[in-house]
Amino acid sequence: MAFKSAVIVFPGSNCDRDVAVTLEEITGRKPVMVWHRETEFPSADLIVLPGGFSYGDYLRSGAMAAHSPIVRAVKEQAERGVAVLGICNGFQILTEAKLLPGALMRNTSLHYICRDVGLKVERADTLFTKGYAQGDQVVMPIAHKDGSYYADEETLDRIEGEGQVVFRYCGGAGLGDNGNPNGSRRGIAGVISKSGRILGLMPHPERAADAALGGIDGRLVFESITRELQ
């Protein structure tokens, strides 16, 4: 059975096509592109909330999208066990929709940061990361202004304890920083739900999925999930 995926497209999404190209290449099947006005969509094994600036990022990044009818439909699918991947703005939407813990705040530098970062794979046993090895250090680009992960100490201890931190910023050779580009608490770059089926991350794996574009370290996210659910 071919792997079916859906990509939600909001007004202001700008990474939807990059995700679609990557998914098609890896799964051999074009994802269904679902416009935000839809309230239901065909069954899928994976739903992706792509990066961008949904609804202009009014109020707070991801806040408007989190309460849109399509995200309510995504929530229902997620409750049924459909895997959900939120990248960048998608991660912001997932926290605003309370599908993932914490919040993404303005970068401590106040700058929009667009560059490669080093990431450590903290969990290589999830649906989305089985292709990596535990502790792998990989490179993916970030491109955001509101990516500073915040949760209170109690929540941080809890999600660390439950193994919900999947990616952490780690710097690395030639990347010239202390490993934390945006002031995220405990350097957290990606978080998975307790159920293990909803992953949100600020870095862009779809922009690191083709050697011609500078790297393929993100490709394994899509390969892992495809292999697991096929």
Add this chain to the structure above:
Amino acid sequence: MEARFPMKARITVTLKSGVLDPQGRAIANALHSLGFESVEDVRQGKLIEVQLKATGEEQARAELDAMCKQLLANTVIENYRVELVGG
């Protein structure tokens, strides 16, 4: 149907204490560079004005509280305060 009256609310959304406010810090730095050395700290927030119709103050407050919890504030990082300021 119960009569409904126009009301106006002023909602102030601020970051919880303990949550780093880089924009507030940048504003404080800018004030220092303008010579306002008395400034010790700045916290920035949002002011949202809502006009609504409600049967009374109590109902308005309950509804505004629900609006804040569901959308206007992200209670993971923000506090909110609701004031009714007359119609």
